[in-house]
Amino acid sequence: xxxxxxxxxxxxxxxxxxxxxxxxxxxxxxxxxxxxxxxxxxxxxxxxxxxxxxxxxxxxxxxxxxxxxxxxxxxxxxxxxxxxxxxxxxxxxxxxxxxxxxxxxxxxxxxxxxxxxxxxxxxxxxxxxxxxxxxxxxxxxxxxxxxxxxxxxxxxxxxxxxxxxxxxx
Numbered sequence: 001x002x003x004x005x006x007x008x009x010x011x012x013x014x015x016x017x018x019x020x021x022x023x024x025x026x027x028x029x030x031x032x033x034x035x036x037x038x039x040x041x042x043x044x045x046x047x048x049x050x051x052x053x054x055x056x057x058x059x060x061x062x063x064x065x066x067x068x069x070x071x072x073x074x075x076x077x078x079x080x081x082x083x084x085x086x087x088x089x090x091x092x093x094x095x096x097x098x099x100x101x102x103x104x105x106x107x108x109x110x111x112x113x114x115x116x117x118x119x120x121x122x123x124x125x126x127x128x129x130x131x132x133x134x135x136x137x138x139x140x141x142x143x144x145x146x147x148x149x150x151x152x153x154x155x156x157x158x159x160x161x162x163x164x165x166x167x168x169x
Contacts, residue, residue, distance in 0.1 A: 091155025
């Protein structure tokens with residue numbers, strides 16, 4: 001893929017996101033849904049403005065990097081520290097309960113605890129970036145409940161890193 005094609009694809013994505021964002025904002029809908037709809041609209045299953053899977057992979061990685069960078073800029077570490085033990089205990093409890101619940105189901109379903117552990121691990125994790133974006137849109141990220149949710153999500157992210165280290169492939 002040449003650089004002119006990359007720039008054209010980025011321009012198409014930004015224009016689609018901008019216009020869908022305007023329409024969805026007018027109707028008081030979430031921007032996340034607007035971005036999903038614009039992706040479907042311009043992607044290979046819509047108008048087909050962006051076709052190649054290699055292009056989609058590259059552009060999605062750039063988008064994730066930029067999104068996480070902006071979240072990092074807007075989220076002070078002091079907020080995490082102030083939640084302390086509540087976040088650690090609550091997040092660990094939520095992850096553990098999800099894993100144990102799915103393991104129990106798999107134990108009675110087919111006796112395979114390993115599969116239960118893997119699927120329970122998947123069930124235990126949420127998208128931190130998505131939840132923070134929704135909390136920001138609703139102006140709830142600075143509320144007590146918003147801070148607790150974000151703290152739990154960070155504990156989930158740390159647990160996810162540990163899971164990736166345990167099961168590398």
